[in-house]
Amino acid sequence: MLIAALGLPLLGGVLVSMQSQSPNTRDICSLVTAVLLFLLVLGFYPSVLAGNNPTLVLAEPIAGLGLKLTVEPLGLLFATVASGLWILTTIYGVGYMRGNSESNQTRFFFCFAISIAAAIGIAFAGNLLTLFVFYEMLTLATYPLVTHKGNADARRGGRTYLGILLVTSIGFFLFATLWTYAITGTLDFREGGILSGHVGPGTAMILLTMFAFGTGKAALMPFHRWLPAAMVAPTPVSALLHAVAVVKAGVFTILKISVYIFGVDFIAETGAGTIVMWAAAFTLTAASFVALTKDNLKARLAYSTVGQLSYVIVGAMLANAAGIIGATMQIAMHAMGKITLFFCAGAIYVATHKTEISQLDGLGHKMPFTFAAFFIGSLSIIGLPPMGGAWSKWFLLMGSADAGQWVLIGLLLLSSLLNIAYLLPIVGRGFFRPLPADDAAHASANTIQEAPLNCVVPLCVTATGCVALFAFGGAIYDYLLLLFPKT
Amino acid sequence: MIEQLPAIVLLLPLLAAPICSMIHNGDYAWYLAAASCWLAAAAAVGLMAQVWGGHTISYHMGGWPPPWGIELVIDELSALVVILVTVFAALVISALRESLRPKMRKHRHSLYYAAYLLCVASLIGITVTGDAFNVFVFLEISSLSTYALIARGRDRRALIASFRYLVMGTIGATFILISIGFMYMVTGTLNMADLAERLPALSDNRVVQASFAFFTVGVALKVAIFPLHLWLPNAYAYAPKATTAFLAATATKVSLYVLIRFLFDVYGLEFSFQQMRIDLLLIPLSIAGILIASLTAIFQTDAKKLLAWSSVGQLGYMVLGVALLNTAGLTAAIAHMFNHAMIKAGLFLALAAMIYRVSSSRLDDLAGIGRQMPLTMAAFTVLGLGLIGVPLTAGFVSKWYLISGALDKGWVPLAAMLIGSSLMALIYIGKIIDVAYFKPCKPEHAEVREISPTILIPCWVFALMSIYFGIDTRLTAGVAGRVAESLLGISS
Amino acid sequence: MALLLDIVSWITLMIGSFFCITAGVGLLRMPDVYTRAHAGGMIDSMGAGMIFFGLLLQAPDYLIAIKLVFTFFFLLVTSLASIHALAQTVNVAGVNPKLANIVNRLEKNRQKESPPSN
Amino acid sequence: MFTALFNYWVVIVLMMAGLYIVMASGHLVKKIIGLNIFQTSVFILFISMGKVAGGTAPILKDGISVFSNPLPHVLILTAIVVGVATTALGLAIAVRIYEEYGTVEEDDIAEMDNHDQDLDIAEYQRIESGK
Amino acid sequence: MINMVLLMLLLASVYAIIRLDRLLTAVLLTSLFSVLVASIFMVLDAVDVAFTEAAVGAGVSTIFFLAALAIVGRQCKPTPRRKIIAPLIVVSATGCVLLYASLDMPRFGEPLAPVHQHVAPRYLNDSAAEVGPPNIVTSVLASYRGYDTFGEVGVVFTAFIGVLMLLGAGTRRTSIEPPTPTGAPKESMRKKVVLKEVADLVIAPVLIFALYVQWHGDFGPGGGFQAGVIFASGIFLYALIYGIEPAQRLLPPRRLAYFPAIGLLLYAAVGIISMLRGGNFLNYSVLVNDPLHGQHYGILAIELGVGITVAAVMINIFFSFSERSL
Structure with a gap:
């Protein structure tokens, strides 16, 4: 079963790369693989709910330390999010690619499939080594996607992307992994963590900081440069980067390490997470301020993602049940919300080739569905009740209250206000502003209308998804309680 | 037949050499050379099968028992090194035919193959022999054939590089001869196992200490440990194209094997490390070697020089692994011997293919080669990632053991330095990949097209092997682990 | 009889070594190359000759005696021939002997062939 | 005491003289002469190891019982021919260097090499690709 | 003294x-x-x-x-002044290490030195019974440590291949006089009458002596290496006196280039035959049913192999050098 989960996307990738001649069969086959994967991942739920974690050792590169895959609740949730959104992104991708008639699409879908395989690998990693292996695979697989256009700035963006991610991962992450291996002799993810008792508070703090900054994909402030630089990529790639795979993998890694390597109670008693928490808090606010200044739509969304990711890290570092649950929910909610926003940005680009926010006046009338979805997505990101985002923000605030971090609560509320400040004006500009003069002339010729159908449909699905998550909030909460069998 | 295997694995290339020199037609000579190398590789695998799990074979040459006659001793470490030498020699020779064709007259080809086979045979001879003086004799054959191979370089600077290598190599070999003489003077025997029994008793004897000093300096010259490495960059940079692949992969590794064999087996762990404190000398030298070599590699403008300097750096890793004196460190050294040989052979082969087409090894002449020779460059990139130590490649496994070895000893700054140096590797490999893929191609190289399969297949075999041995490490890290434990005297 | 042989060989060995020493001094003191070549020649012919003769008397059996004679013959022929070659090459190169004022014979016929232009 | 180790001390001085010639001389052939002397002095060390006071050459002859040790002789027989092989190859390379560079002085060659670096390599290549 | x-x-x-x-x-x-x-x-x-x-x-x-x-x-x-200091320091350092070592060396000529106690006695006492020839050096060289000599012939062969690759096989038809030291104008052969006579007198004995040394290696001093070299010096004498051209007509380099390989293969063939007959590589006792004879034949055969290789290599290297000295 587990082999199928990892093998399927790889097989899909290979199949895709084979039919480079007939685009239709290629798109269908990648779609089918996406759906099959999603069903497969759902198949794991009964066994995980029953409490046993199926494990599988792929190979033994290093004596006593194999490439191990285990399915545990946290990983399963991330896998569901990733595989679910992969389906939507593939549909959207096909529409986008056809719409813009992009070049070498086969390579695009091939790398797409490989990165999803890597994301699944990260989700089900059994020990830190497997996590690191798939983390590197994800970096290398997404590199061709980022430099898809192949022009000068795409290459420059690609170089910063690869440079920062490889340097941080080899420089800090590998070093911290080896250090833990040297101290504890094992790297397996285990309930309650493996470090408690082996290491003092000082080294624990250094280790956790290295892990946090080592995961470049979590975009903590000094190492966030790659995310805006990766905006040169086409929108489905940015969607993949920001919502489905890359950044989510980053924060998920930090979450998994803090829960299964350090152990929640160990972080709480040694206070190892303080540096990382305040770094995340700083990233949170700074990113929101920078997002305000950005006129380019995708740049603004990128900085908003940097901010939202730090919510997850803050939740992880609070080291109490509410914080962790809030962080995990934030992963799901933000994924759903942010992918909607990116789909809208893509749809606007496909329909009107406009990328700057100032050009979006009055498009709301012309593209009602896109802007409505954008509105719902923004609400979910901001965290207002009818959308799923509310739950995660709620639990994060509850977590900070339990941990007695009043300053943190203030910062969280401030950043929510800032979210409102940089998201809602876009919606306002779309609906309430009249079309500018020259566009009005075109309007009669009816050139501006909704993006092609298979761009708009995924939009609406993800928008309804945000609302659905709000309803299923309780179900997710009970599921996450599995993480803490003892409490 | 089976118990004659140690002699057969040596005789195949050694006898193929004179026959090759007699055949005037270049192609037949190549067929014979390739056949003998592949047969020797098969015999080596047979040897490893016999020795798997820690047994040793002793083969009495000429039928005389050891201290009087010469014996061949094969344990897992020597079987691994023999496999390394024979398999990579076979792979490189199958690529050798293409790159030699235009440059030399027919007759010179067969001489070239003869020298190549002699080098392969003598490297096997060094690894397999259990007699100290025999090591000197075969070391001399391998050095002489290496000087001849390097002097065949296209560029006139190859000659001066080969001459300098000859002078330093001969001084090194004579130092080894002096140390063997001293050892013989105080123990009366030349057989390594016999020496191992008698030397510890004489550990405070000045002659033994002097022989230890001379031996280390002599072999350090051959292994190109930091201060004595000056001959290596020029020798590898100007040697004929495909020969560097073979030399880089095996020559220095076998000398490192001799160093390990003598430090641990003949002089014994207590004498060489506790009493003579050789690790206090080796560790700073290897660290300096790694840093300076990697730094110089970054600033090189010539691709082959860059890879040659990176070889010096990687050798520093192996020596550091040996000097760490714990199981993880020694496993790293032995595993890295195999992994680095494989990766460096592939890199030099791919580079040779590109230089063969572009006829210059300067970096800005290789601009845009990624698009013209996609498959070769792809193999180069995979191997380059292996050199950096990206997971799922062989380089990662040995880096992992080395750094965990350093951490086991509690030297965190050393581990940090190792990580830093692998980042330096990232920079200089990235430099080549960046030039190859992202720079526009030069006008006069517009019509460059892919290399012929005879070179492409070995390149890709090396690339796939570097991935395979990143996953299934029973042969490399498994054997290295067992050997490390037996060398350090930890009964597992 | 044995005593007589010993005395005679002792004498010949002394004479032989005397010759060697004088020839050695000659090698150093002689003015030009020809005379030094003569001194060198004398070592092998007279010095070595007398020593070999002395040894011959001491030889225990025939085999060694024959070997001694054979070595002496070989030594004599080769070394004197090489000194001849040395002297001739020097002469061909046009070095005039210092002591005697005879003009070099080759010099003469060279002048004969090319009529004196001056 | 003096006569006991005299042999070895002289051999050590000879070795160091040979090494000095190799390092100090700039002329390639002189270096090879130095190498030759260095190796030959090591051979004397080996042979003087094998000498037994009052022993004769290790050729069995009835009536003689004390022999010198034959093993160093065998080793040195091999080592002498190794020395000649290295000298022959070294001289061959020196001759080839003379033909290519026109000189056998180490520092002239080094300065020519640096000049090669500045020489426009592209032009050098054109000759190469023209061949 | x-x-x-x-x-x-x-x-x-x-x-x-x-x-x-x-x-x-x-x-x-x-x-x-x-x-x-x-x-x-x-x-x-x-x-x-x-x-x-x-x-x-x-x-x-x-x-x-x-x-x-x-x-x-x-x-x-x-050598300029500044280039003397560094080598001097290195040399004196190594010299001190050697002198430090010489303090513990066994006395010169000491019969009780470890060298004579451990391995050597068996060669001295049993070699007559086990291998046969009175000259123990030849028996150790050819039989006990025959593999070493096999490596040795390999070294000579490698040098031959190396020089051949670098300087070519001396096959270019060049009729050049041997270099007269002073480079004087070419004298006719008449000038060399004395040398020619002496050469005719000496070359024949030298070649015969070489053969004597080759076959006499078991009893007195001698053996493959010495015989090969003496044979080569005989040919050198001939070449120096009569010029390279007649010498190359006597021993054409293209065919001579085969002989080193033949010598090495002969040596290896003896080893392989002993392998085929059941013993280890180079174990001569199994060559013939009676072990002592086997050793005898084995030693003779490999000495011949060594002789051929060394002679052919030396002559070939000489021709390669002489071809280059235009």
Whole structure:
């Protein structure tokens, strides 16, 4: 079963790369693989709910330390999010690619499939080594996607992307992994963590900081440069980067390490997470301020993602049940919300080739569905009740209250206000502003209308998804309680 | 037949050499050379099968028992090194035919193959022999054939590089001869196992200490440990194209094997490390070697020089692994011997293919080669990632053991330095990949097209092997682990 | 009889070594190359000759005696021939002997062939 | 005491003289002469190891019982021919260097090499690709 | 006492070599150095080694040096002042280590030294019974450590391949006179009448002596190496006197290039036959049913192999050098 989960996307990738001649069969086959994967991942739920974690050792590169895959609740949730959104992104991708008639699409879908395989690998990693292996695979697989256009700035963006991610991962992450291996002799993810008792508070703090900054994909402030630089990529790639795979993998890694390597109670008693928490808090606010200044739509969304990711890290570092649950929910909610926003940005680009926010006046009338979805997505990101985002923000605030971090609560509320400040004006500009003069002339010729159908449909699905998550909030909460069998 | 295997694995290339020199037609000579190398590789695998799990074979040459006659001793470490030498020699020779064709007259080809086979045979001879003086004799054959191979370089600077290598190599070999003489003077025997029994008793004897000093300096010259490495960059940079692949992969590794064999087996762990404190000398030298070599590699403008300097750096890793004196460190050294040989052979082969087409090894002449020779460059990139130590490649496994070895000893700054140096590797490999893929191609190289399969297949075999041995490490890290434990005297 | 042989060989060995020493001094003191070549020649012919003769008397059996004679013959022929070659090459190169004022014979016929232009 | 180790001390001085010639001389052939002397002095060390006071050459002859040790002789027989092989190859390379560079002085060659670096390599290549 | 005098002479000649800038005299002094070393070996009872050292050290390597100098020229620049200090320091450091080591060395000529206790006694006592020839050095060289000599022939063969690759096989038809030292105008052969007569007188005995040394290696000093080298020096004498051209007609280099390979293969063939007959590589006792005869034949065969290889290699290298000295 587990082999199928990892093998399927790889097989899909290979199949895709084979039919480079007939685009239709290629798109269908990648779609089918996406759906099959999603069903497969759902198949794991009964066994995980029953409490046993199926494990599988792929190979033994290093004596006593194999490439191990285990399915545990946290990983399963991330896998569901990733595989679910992969389906939507593939549909959207096909529409986008056809719409813009992009070049070498086969390579695009091939790398797409490989990165999803890597994301699944990260989700089900059994020990830190497997996590690191798939983390590197994800970096290398997404590199061709980022430099898809192949022009000068795409290459420059690609170089910063690869440079920062490889340097941080080899420089800090590998070093911290080896250090833990040297101290504890094992790297397996285990309930309650493996470090408690082996290491003092000082080294624990250094280790956790290295892990946090080592995961470049979590975009903590000094190492966030790659995310805006990766905006040169086409929108489905940015969607993949920001919502489905890359950044989510980053924060998920930090979450998994803090829960299964350090152990929640160990972080709480040694206070190892303080540096990382305040770094995340700083990233949170700074990113929101920078997002305000950005006129380019995708740049603004990128900085908003940097901010939202730090919510997850803050939740992880609070080291109490509410914080962790809030962080995990934030992963799901933000994924759903942010992918909607990116789909809208893509749809606007496909329909009107406009990328700057100032050009979006009055498009709301012309593209009602896109802007409505954008509105719902923004609400979910901001965290207002009818959308799923509310739950995660709620639990994060509850977590900070339990941990007695009043300053943190203030910062969280401030950043929510800032979210409102940089998201809602876009919606306002779309609906309430009249079309500018020259566009009005075109309007009669009816050139501006909704993006092609298979761009708009995924939009609406993800928008309804945000609302659905709000309803299923309780179900997710009970599921996450599995993480803490003892409490 | 089976118990004659140690002699057969040596005789195949050694006898193929004179026959090759007699055949005037270049192609037949190549067929014979390739056949003998592949047969020797098969015999080596047979040897490893016999020795798997820690047994040793002793083969009495000429039928005389050891201290009087010469014996061949094969344990897992020597079987691994023999496999390394024979398999990579076979792979490189199958690529050798293409790159030699235009440059030399027919007759010179067969001489070239003869020298190549002699080098392969003598490297096997060094690894397999259990007699100290025999090591000197075969070391001399391998050095002489290496000087001849390097002097065949296209560029006139190859000659001066080969001459300098000859002078330093001969001084090194004579130092080894002096140390063997001293050892013989105080123990009366030349057989390594016999020496191992008698030397510890004489550990405070000045002659033994002097022989230890001379031996280390002599072999350090051959292994190109930091201060004595000056001959290596020029020798590898100007040697004929495909020969560097073979030399880089095996020559220095076998000398490192001799160093390990003598430090641990003949002089014994207590004498060489506790009493003579050789690790206090080796560790700073290897660290300096790694840093300076990697730094110089970054600033090189010539691709082959860059890879040659990176070889010096990687050798520093192996020596550091040996000097760490714990199981993880020694496993790293032995595993890295195999992994680095494989990766460096592939890199030099791919580079040779590109230089063969572009006829210059300067970096800005290789601009845009990624698009013209996609498959070769792809193999180069995979191997380059292996050199950096990206997971799922062989380089990662040995880096992992080395750094965990350093951490086991509690030297965190050393581990940090190792990580830093692998980042330096990232920079200089990235430099080549960046030039190859992202720079526009030069006008006069517009019509460059892919290399012929005879070179492409070995390149890709090396690339796939570097991935395979990143996953299934029973042969490399498994054997290295067992050997490390037996060398350090930890009964597992 | 044995005593007589010993005395005679002792004498010949002394004479032989005397010759060697004088020839050695000659090698150093002689003015030009020809005379030094003569001194060198004398070592092998007279010095070595007398020593070999002395040894011959001491030889225990025939085999060694024959070997001694054979070595002496070989030594004599080769070394004197090489000194001849040395002297001739020097002469061909046009070095005039210092002591005697005879003009070099080759010099003469060279002048004969090319009529004196001056 | 003096006569006991005299042999070895002289051999050590000879070795160091040979090494000095190799390092100090700039002329390639002189270096090879130095190498030759260095190796030959090591051979004397080996042979003087094998000498037994009052022993004769290790050729069995009835009536003689004390022999010198034959093993160093065998080793040195091999080592002498190794020395000649290295000298022959070294001289061959020196001759080839003379033909290519026109000189056998180490520092002239080094300065020519640096000049090669500045020489426009592209032009050098054109000759190469023209061949 | 004698070897002390000889060693002092050695020191004097080495000092002269260091100081000399005229390479021709330096080469001749190296040849003198080898002769002195050969005589020291004689005094130290190493007869075989003295034989080889004289033939190889004084004979062949001097010829190679002279051939190289003929091409490269005879003058070398004196080493400037600043280049003397560094080598001096390194050399004196190594020298001190060696002197430090010499303090514990067993006394010169000490019968109880460990060297004579462990491995050597068996060679001295049992070699007559086990291997046969009275000359123990030949029996150890060919039988006990036959593999070493096999490696040795490999070294010679490698040098041959190396020189052949670098300088070509000396096949270019060049009728050139041997280089007259002063480069004087070419004299007709008439001038060489004395040398020709002496050469005719001497070359034949030299070649016969080489064959004698080849087959006599078991009983007296001698063996493959020495025989090969003496044979080669005979041919050199012929070539120097009569010119390279007739010598190359006598032994055409293209066919001569096969002989080193044949010698090495002969040596290996003996080893392989012993493998096929059940013994290990180079175990001569299994060659014939009676072990002692087997050893005898084995030694004769490999000595012949060694002789052929060494002679052919030396002559070929000489032809390669001479072809280059235009």
